Amino acid sequence: MQIEQIYTGCLAQGAYYIQHKGEAVVIDPLRETDPYIRRAEKDGARIKYIFETHFHADFVSGHIDLARKTGATIVYGPTAQPGFEAYVAKDREVFRIGDLRFTILHTPGHTMESSCFLLANEEGKAIGLFTGDTLFIGDVGRPDLAQKISGDLTQDKLAGHLYDSLREKILPLADDIIIYPAHGAGSACGKHMSRETTDTLGHQKVVNYALQPMDKDAFIQKVTDGLTPPPAYFPLNVLMNVQGYDSIDKVLERGLHALDATAFESIANETGALLLDTRDPQTFAKGFVPNAINIGIDGSFAPWVGTLIPDITQPILLITDPGMEEETVTRLARVGYDHTIGFLKGGIDAWTAAGKELDHIESVSPQELAARLREDPAAVILDVRKTSEHFSEHVTDAVSLPLDYINEHLERIDNKMKYYVHCAGGYRSMIFNSILRARGYHNLVNVSGGFKAIRESGLFTVSDFVCPTTLL
Numbered sequence: 287m288q289i290e291q292i293y294t295g296c297l298a299q300g301a302y303y304i305q306h307k308g309e310a311v312v313i314d315p316l317r318e319t320d321p322y323i324r325r326a327e328k329d330g331a332r333i334k335y336i337f338e339t340h341f342h343a344d345f346v347s348g349h350i351d352l353a354r355k356t357g358a359t360i361v362y363g364p365t366a367q368p369g370f371e372a373y374v375a376k377d378r379e380v381f382r383i384g385d386l387r388f389t390i391l392h393t394p395g396h397t398m399e400s401s402c403f404l405l406a407n408e409e410g411k412a413i414g415l416f417t418g419d420t421l422f423i424g425d426v427g428r429p430d431l432a433q434k435i436s437g438d439l440t441q442d443k444l445a446g447h448l449y450d451s452l453r454e455k456i457l458p459l460a461d462d463i464i465i466y467p468a469h470g471a472g473s474a475c476g477k478h479m480s481r482e483t484t485d486t487l488g489h490q491k492v493v494n495y496a497l498q499p500m501d502k503d504a505f506i507q508k509v510t511d512g513l514t515p516p517p518a519y520f521p522l523n524v525l526m527n528v529q530g531y532d533s534i535d536k537v538l539e540r541g542l543h544a545l546d547a548t549a550f551e552s553i554a555n556e557t558g559a560l561l562l563d564t565r566d567p568q569t570f571a572k573g574f575v576p577n578a579i580n581i582g583i584d585g586s587f588a589p590w591v592g593t594l595i596p597d598i599t600q601p602i603l604l605i606t607d608p609g610m611e612e613e614t615v616t617r618l619a620r621v622g623y624d625h626t627i628g629f630l631k632g633g634i635d636a637w638t639a640a641g642k643e644l645d646h647i648e649s650v651s652p653q654e655l656a657a658r659l660r661e662d663p664a665a666v667i668l669d670v671r672k673t674s675e676h677f678s679e680h681v682t683d684a685v686s687l688p689l690d691y692i693n694e695h696l697e698r699i700d701n702k703m704k705y706y707v708h709c710a711g712g713y714r715s716m717i718f719n720s721i722l723r724a725r726g727y728h729n730l731v732n733v734s735g736g737f738k739a740i741r742e743s744g745l746f747t748v749s750d751f752v753c754p755t756t757l758l
Contacts, residue, residue, distance in 0.1 A: 287302065287305070287306045287384075287386060287407065287408070287681055288303070288305045288329070289302070289303075289304050289405075289414065289466075290302065290303045290325070291466065291483060291484065292305070292316075292321065292375070293323075293460065293483055294316060295472075295590055295591075296343055296470060296480040296586060296587055296617065297316075297344065297473070297588055297589070297620065297621075298470045298472035298473040298479075299303060299314075299316065299324075299344070299345060299468060299469055299473070300314075300466065300468055300470065301313060301314050301315050301316055301469060302466060302468065302482055303322060303325055303326075303385070304357055304383065304405065305329050305331045305383070305384075305749070306383055306384030306385060306386045306408075307328070307383075307384030307385060308327075308329075308330060308331050308332060308384065309331060309334045309383035309384050309495075310326050310329070310331040310332065310333045310334060310335070310383060310709060311336070311337055311381075311388065312333055312335075312336050312337070312352065312358070312385050313336075313337045313349040313403065313416050314337065314338060314339055314342070314347060314418065314468050315347060315349060315352050316345065316347070316348050316366075316615050316620055317345070317346050317347070317351070317534050317616070317619050317620045318348060318534055318619075318620075318633070319348050319351045319352045319355055319534065319545060320322040321353060322348075323350060323356065324353075326356075332356070332384055333352070333358040334358055334359070335355040335358055335359050335360075335381055335383065335388075335405050335546075336349045336352055336353055336358045336359070336360045336361065336364050337361050337381075337388070337416070338360060338361065338366075338372075338373045338527075339363075339389065339400060339401055339402065339403070339416065339417070339419065339420070339468060340363070340366075340396060340397045340399055340400040340401065340418050340419060341366070341397060341399065341417025341518065341522070341524050341527045341528050342419075342523065342527050343431045343475070343520035343523050343524045343526070343620055344469075344470075344473060344475055344517075344520060344523065344534055344589075344592075344621070344653060345523060345588075345620050346523055346526050346527060346529050346531060346619065346620060346622045346753075348359075348532055348534070348620065349372075349527075350370055350531065351533055351534050351535075353371075353439070354533075354579060357561050358359060359372075359373050360372035361375055361381065361390070362374050362375065362399060362401070363372050363375060363377075363390055363392050363393075363399050363400065363401025364376060364377055364392045364399065364401070364645055365392075365394070365398050366399035367528070367564065368528060369528055369530055369605070370529075370530045371473060374635050374673050375390045375401075377390065377392040378388075378391065378743075379391065384406060385408040386406065386407060386408065387405070387406040387410070388404065388405055388406075389404040389405045389406070389432050390403055390404075390486075391403070391404055391415075391450075391455045391456075391756070392455070393417075393420045393425075393434075393452070393456065394444075394447040394448070394449035394451055395420060395427065395429055395434040395444055395445065395446075395447040395448020395449070395451045395452075396418070396419040396420055396426075396427030396428065396429060396431070396432070396444070396448065396451075396475075397419075397431065397444075397723070398432060398439070398444075398447070400418060400419065400427070401418070401420075402415055402417045402418060402420055402421070402453075402455070402456070402636065403415070403416040404416075404459070404463075407457075412459065412460060412463055413462075413463060413464065413533070414464045414465075414466055415456070415459065415463050415464070415465055415466065415487065416466045417456075417466065417467050417468070418466055418468045418486055419465070419467075419469065419475050419476070420448070420451060420452075420456070420466050420546065421452065421456060421465060421467060421483070421490070421494075421496075422467045422470070422475075422476050422479045423465065423467055423470065423479060423480040423482045423483065423485045423490065423494075424478050424479055424480035424490075424493065424494055424495075425447060425451065425476040425477055425478045425479045425494065425495075425496065425564070426476065426481075426494075426496040426509060427448070427475055427476055428475060428476055428477065428509070428513055428516075429441050429442075429444035429445040429447075429448050429509060429510065430444070430510070430516070431475075431516055431521075431524075431739070432521060432698060433452055435688075439471060441510050441513070442506050442510065445505065445509050445510055446502055446506060446508040447717055448500045448505075448509065449505040449506065450502075452496065452497065456487070457620065459488060460487070460488075461487055461488025461489045461491065462486060462487075463484065463486065464484055464486060464487075465484060465485050465486070465487055465490060466484055466701050467479075467484075467580070468643040470482070470483045470629060471574070472586065473691040474516060474517060474520075475566050477512060477513065478495070480527070486554055491690060494510060495741055496508065496509060503543065510657050512725075514690075517589065517592045517593040517622060518592070518593070518596050519592035519593070519595075519598055519622060520592075522598045522622055523621060523622045523754050525591075526622050529540075529615040529620075531573035531624065534616075534619055534671070536707045537615065537619045537624045537626070538612065538615055538616070539621075539678060540624075540625075540626065540627060541604075541611075541618075541619075541626030541627070541628070541629070541690075542611055542612060542615060543627060543628035543629070544611075544628070544629060545603075545628045545630060545631055546624055546631055546632075546636065547630065547632075547636055547637045547639075547640035548631045548640065549628075550575075550603060550628065550631075550637075551607055551642065553603065553627070553628060554603055555591050555684065557601050557627065558601075559601040559602055559603045559627060560579070560595065560599070560600050560601070560602045561575055561578035561579065561603050561605065561724075562578065562579060562581065562591075562602050562603070562604055562605070563575065563578040563579065563580045563581075563604075563605040563606075563634075563720075564581060564583040564587065564604065564605070564606045564607075564610065565578075565580070565582065565583075565605070565606065565607055565633075565634070566582055566584065567580055567713055567715075567716035567717075568712065568734070569644060569718075570582075570647075570716060570720070571647040571648075571716060571719075571732060572646055573634060573638070573644040574605070574634065574644065574645055574646070574647075574720075575605055575630070575634070575637055575642070575644070575645070576643055576644075576645040577645075577724045578645075579603055579717070579720040579721050579724050580716050580717060580718070580720040581594070581717055582713055583606070583607075583610060583613070583617070585713045587617055588617050588618070588620055589621070589716075590689075590717060591618060591621060591623060592621045592622075592623075593690055594689075594692065594693065595623065595719070596693060596719065598622050598623055598624075599625055599626045600623075600625060601626075601629055602618065602623065602625060602626045602627065603626075603627060603629065603630070604628070604629040604630065605629070605630045605634060605637075605717065606629060606630075606633065607633060608632065608633050611629045614626075614654065615629075616627075622731065627690060642678060645723070647716070647719050647723060648731045648732065649731070649732040649733070649734045650706070650731055650732070650733060650734065651733075651734050651735070651739070651743075652733065652734075652735065652739050652740045652742075652745055652746070653743060653745065654741035655667075655706055655733055655740070655743045656743070656746065658706070659706075664703070664704070665703070665704040665705070665706060666684075666685055666703060666704070666705050666706070667681050667683070667684040667685065667705075667706050667708065667733075668685050668687055668705045668707045669681065669684045669685065669686050669687070669708060669709075669737070670687060670689040670708070670709050670714055670715055670718045671686075671688065671709050671710055671714065671737065672688050672710075673686060673688055675710065676688075677739075677750075678736075678747055678750060679741075679748055680748065680750070681708075681735075681737070681740060681746045681748060681749075682746070682747040682748065682749070684751045687699075689709070689714045689717060690716050690754065691722060692718060692722075696722070696725070698728060699722065701726070701727050701728075701729065702729070703729060703748075704731070705730045705731070705733065706727060706730075706731050706732075706733050707719055707730050707733060708732075708733035708736045708737055708740060709736045709737065710736045710737050710738060711735065711736040711737075711738055712732070712735060712736045714732060715732050715733065715736060716732060718730075719731075719732050
């Protein structure tokens with residue numbers, strides 16, 4: 287028996303491959319199918335089933351492509367209504383691969399079709415529970431996402447269903463069962479997820495706040511308290527997972543269209559495509575194609591794309607480090623951005639060699655920032671970290687405008703004022719600066735090293751546990 291967690295850090299997502307005696311199941315696969323197919327081929331196994339724990343909101347699953355390429359059966363839990371060929375199972379229905387048994391447990395709450403898959407070994411002993419977004423390590427799935435799709439559901443109703451599911455289906459299980467969730471820390475599908483990606487159910491019964499003894503009303507209050515609005519792309523990803531989507535092969539063929547500098551510029555002007563530069567933020571700042579925005583591939587790339595680019599169908603032109611084109615198109619497709627239409631062949635060096643115009647974003651050190659503020663005390667330090675980060679510790683008198691809400695609050699920026707922008711380390715502040723620069727704001731300066739460097743410089747007064755100054 288083989289149980290393999292295939293964890294993708296940039297999405298904080300865990301897919302699973304389980305194999306026994308030449309038969310395999312894949313649980314909650316990502317969009318790209320080749321890794322699962324190669325894994326099965328290496329074992330000489332046939333992928334028999336694709337288990338989907340629910341209709342995912344934070345990524346587009348690879349279930350349709352994987353089924354088409356392997357002949358595997360897609361399996362959902364009760365109440366699911368997929369717009370493609372799939373098997374909708376009954377509660378406690380059993381599926382076999384080799385001598386292993388999977389029993390589906392319908393656990394509505396995160397969504398109404400949410401289900402867990404209980405794995406029993408060759409001796410019939412239950413050893414693992416694949417919980418999707420029903421139960422995480424340290425948390426449970428947020429109960430407010432399905433209401434975005436179905437207007438007759440409320441987060442309180444869903445939280446009530448989740449309470450019943452946990453207590454009727456999961457808590458009665460043996461303490462030594464291993465929990466295999468769909469996400470870990472960094473995912474927006476929960477609030478307090480651990481960085482650990484597996485644990486025993488017994489330990490979770492002790493440390494997970496949502497599994498402690500309490501009545502339903504108290505549970506509803508705890509799991510709904512402090513929920514922030516989900517990224518705008520979540521409902522759109524759900525619809526793609528429900529209705530179907532273009533094959534990843536077609537998306538890659540369309541996106542991996544190499545364009546020289548002249549063709550790239552021409553297509554950008556003709557289509558109004560978004561220019562997305564995925565290079566390192568500090569490298570980007572030194573020279574970039576005018577009007578390009580920077581979301582670095584080495585950060586939380588896909589979630590930030592989904593948060594900041596509201597139109598999932600917008601055509602996208604890429605500027606990447608050479609060799610990163612396919613990786614970038616794939617990561618965009620994971621969150622439903624299927625309309626990349628080409629990339630700059632040769633990257634920024636080719637643009638420069640063609641004599642094309644470059645733009646740049648000014649960056650200053652904390653020491654230079656302190657000197658400039660003495661000369662221009664009217665300038666504003668703009669903190670684009672999350673509100674919770676700012677509240678915890680921030681430069682005194684800095685203004686909070688979290689990057690998450692830039693599209694809603696862009697008009698709050700005064701184009702006549704000077705802003706010095708920082709985040710925690712420089713990734714988010716460059717995104718913020720590049721977006722505003724593409725929209726005609728030219729009085730923003732990036733603070734190199736972010737809040738960490740500012741604090742370590744000792745040149746600024748730092749406040750904590752104070753209601754933050756905010757533009758929101």
